[in-house]
Amino acid sequence: MNLLNWLGRVDHKPFIVFFSGLNELSSWSVEGRNRRMYFAPSIAATKEKQMIHIVDTWQNLTFAEQVFSGIGLVSNVLFAIYYLISHFLDTDGHGDFDADGALPILSVRGILAFGMFTGWTAFTLARSGYNIWVAALGGIAAGWLAAWLVWRMLRWMLTWQSSGTLNLHNAIGKNGVVHLAIPSPLNGTGKVHIELQGALRELDAVASSRNIPTGAAIVVVDYDATAGVLVVSEVPPAD
Numbered sequence: 001m002n003l004l005n006w007l008g009r010v011d012h013k014p015f016i017v018f019f020s021g022l023n024e025l026s027s028w029s030v031e032g033r034n035r036r037m038y039f040a041p042s043i044a045a046t047k048e049k050q051m052i053h054i055v056d057t058w059q060n061l062t063f064a065e066q067v068f069s070g071i072g073l074v075s076n077v078l079f080a081i082y083y084l085i086s087h088f089l090d091t092d093g094h095g096d097f098d099a100d101g102a103l104p105i106l107s108v109r110g111i112l113a114f115g116m117f118t119g120w121t122a123f124t125l126a127r128s129g130y131n132i133w134v135a136a137l138g139g140i141a142a143g144w145l146a147a148w149l150v151w152r153m154l155r156w157m158l159t160w161q162s163s164g165t166l167n168l169h170n171a172i173g174k175n176g177v178v179h180l181a182i183p184s185p186l187n188g189t190g191k192v193h194i195e196l197q198g199a200l201r202e203l204d205a206v207a208s209s210r211n212i213p214t215g216a217a218i219v220v221v222d223y224d225a226t227a228g229v230l231v232v233s234e235v236p237p238a239d
Helices: 002-009 013-059 063-089 108-127 132-161
Strands: 174-181 188-196 199-207 215-225 229-234
Touching: 063 108, 063 132, 108 132, 188 229, 199 215
Parallel strands: 199 229
Antiparallel strands: 174 188, 174 215, 188 199, 215 229
């Protein structure tokens, strides 16, 4: 009887608040689960609609527009792959030079730039209503301009790399290739491509004995610190 009297005198409000809170938390949990179950199919449906839209857009393009955009897309993908390989493997763009050590306009990066600008410029012109031949010629012109700009940029980077930040004494004993013909001693300088301090460099050089033609293999025999040029000798071809 005393227990009943004590229960009658106890303030029940805290218990009511506590159990009401539990009930509300339970309802939130159920509501959250229902919301996730609702949004999961909604997200899947949205992705499906996006894929359908992409396919419809592609099918609505003309054949020429598909070809132009395809060239641009493939070039973009290849450029991304080339950039990742160059960045993570630290190749320093060695693939941009030909077998003679020269830097052609259509190097690897130049070809990729040509493809991207040709494809997307031609696609834009075709979508704007221009004749297919006008679009193609405009794309090729833009591609050549892009390739030329890349070529100029790479040459500028080579010149910048060969500035006073290098210790050219480290080049002694290194092999390389003549990029610009080297005249006979005391008659001027030429240029050579040499891998030095982890990168391919374009450096000024003079001949030790006689003139050396473009594309010839050379070895650095000395460094003229006064003139700031390498002294090189031609490597005789193997028998």
